[in-house]
Amino acid sequence: MRDEEFGFRPRNNTSLQLAHLVERITRNFEERRVTGAVFLDVAKAIDTVWIDGLLYNVTLFNFPSYIVHTISSYLRDRTFEVFFQTASSRRGMKAGVAQGGLISPILFSLKVDMPSSSHQVDVDLYRAKRPA
Numbered sequence: 001m002r003d004e005e006f007g008f009r010p011r012n013n014t015s016l017q018l019a020h021l022v023e024r025i026t027r028n029f030e031e032r033r034v035t036g037a038v039f040l041d042v043a044k045a046i047d048t049v050w051i052d053g054l055l056y057n058v059t060l061f062n063f064p065s066y067i068v069h070t071i072s073s074y075l076r077d078r079t080f081e082v083f084f085q086t087a088s089s090r091r092g093m094k095a096g097v098a099q100g101g102l103i104s105p106i107l108f109s110l111k112v113d114m115p116s117s118s119h120q121v122d123v124d125l126y127r128a129k130r131p132a
Contacts, residue, residue, distance in 0.1 A: 021037075024122060025037070045108075046099060046104065046108050047095065047096040047099070048095050048096060049095060049107070049108060049111050050095060051075045051076065051094075051096075053111060054071075054075070054097070054110060054111040055068065055071065055072055055075070057110050057111055058071055058110060061110070071103075074098070074101075075097060075107075077092070078093040079093060080093060
């Protein structure tokens, strides 16, 4: 995982990342630097991850073949079922990683290409907790 990713690992929680962000913005304002922020909510994007593209990325990272196979079996041939009154319908899922799965945030991170930090741009990634 990238150093910029918080909320996925122990000791790198979302509150710490937000504190860093507030500190940076405050410092930039004090130094009269032009400062902007872009916030992207990718909550729904986890449902649209292209599975073949994700598996391709996993092979680019030289994961052992048994792990690629395990991830493939975790992602492929998933279904969902909808019930309404007395009828139900089962459909296959063609994209996305399982929400709530322990490895889903990592798999999502392997597929999503985010820019890297540079001397003029800071990239901060964090996962907000879902409301109860």
